[in-house]
Amino acid sequence: MRKRILPIAVVAATFLVCGLAVIASATPAAPLNVVAMGDSTASGTGAGDYQSGTAGTCWRSGNSYSEVVVANLRASGRKVELRNVACSGAAINDVRTSFKGEPAQLDALEPDTNLVMLTLGANDISYAEFGGLCMQGDCSKAAESVIDQMPGMAKNLFTLFGQIKAKSPKAKIVTVAYGRQLTSGANASTAQDPVCAPTVFSAEERTEGNKVASALDATLRNTVKTATRHGIDALFVSPYKANSIAIGKEFAGHSQCEAGATYYRGFDALMAGQEGREAVLHLNKDGQAALAGLVSAQLR
Secondary structure, three states: OOOOOOHHHHHHHHHHHHHOHHHHHHOOOOOEEEEEEEOHHHHOOOOOOEOOOOOOOOOOEOOOHHHHHHHHHHHOOOOEEEEEOOOOOOOOHHHHOOEOOEOOHHHHOOOOOOEEEEEOOHHHOOHHHHHHHHHHOOOOOOHHHHHOOHHHHHHHHHHHHHHHHHHOOOOEEEEEOOOOOEOOOOOOOOOOOHHHOOOOOOHHHHHHHHHHHHHHHHHHHHHHHHHHHOOOOEEEEOOEOOOOOOEOOOOOOOOEOOOOOOOEOOHHHHOOOOOOHHHOOOEOHHHHHHHHHHHHHHHO
16 A cells, blocks of 8 residues: 555554453453454455455455454554454355355354454445446435345344354454445545546435445444344444444544545556455555554453
């Protein structure tokens, strides 16, 4: 990645050192066993520094939020064993079976797993296809067709939580959400990426896109609440404010095409030598660092 490190990354790193204090201090001599699983947001597609053999397939980044959490825990002196099996393009059912030639992500779970970090759900509701329609056609009246798929996704995700608990009964399951890729207002005059052109996302399409993004966030949040009511040790982490369609202060001003430095990739991902369309509207390195800060703050 060519992007500079913003001050938020420094703040995030500070949180990360202490963010898992409760877990890390419980048995300091024993390793903390962590599994990272999920889709492209979990793998860090768009954030650069990809693990050998994963570029072009799972796009597993050393800058993903789970890798940042673990790296800073290790820097604080904690012994952590990480199994990162997240893979770009994965839907919920894909973690149950072999995907892109790799073993089922669920197979990474063990009885002694302490912490599971995951992001899933977007690929179950045609979210990428919706974004493609916005960029190449007209999605100004397409939000409801995506939102209608969310109850089924939620039911499947709840089932997955039960499967994770069955394999790793001691694990805390942290579900990390996607945030809002597009500004809710007019594109800033300083926005330079071609994705910010009004011919790509009209004002109506941004409204529809943000309607879908906030509905997805609420669906994931409610699914985690349901899981906790059923005795599953689960947490929800999101760039949105709790029970709101507003973005929290850590991500405010950083959606694509806002005046602040964006936390999301644009059409720069389509340039020669970059990841390609899989990375468009995905978190960049700074966005993943900010998300890692939110995860650690919730785990304290």
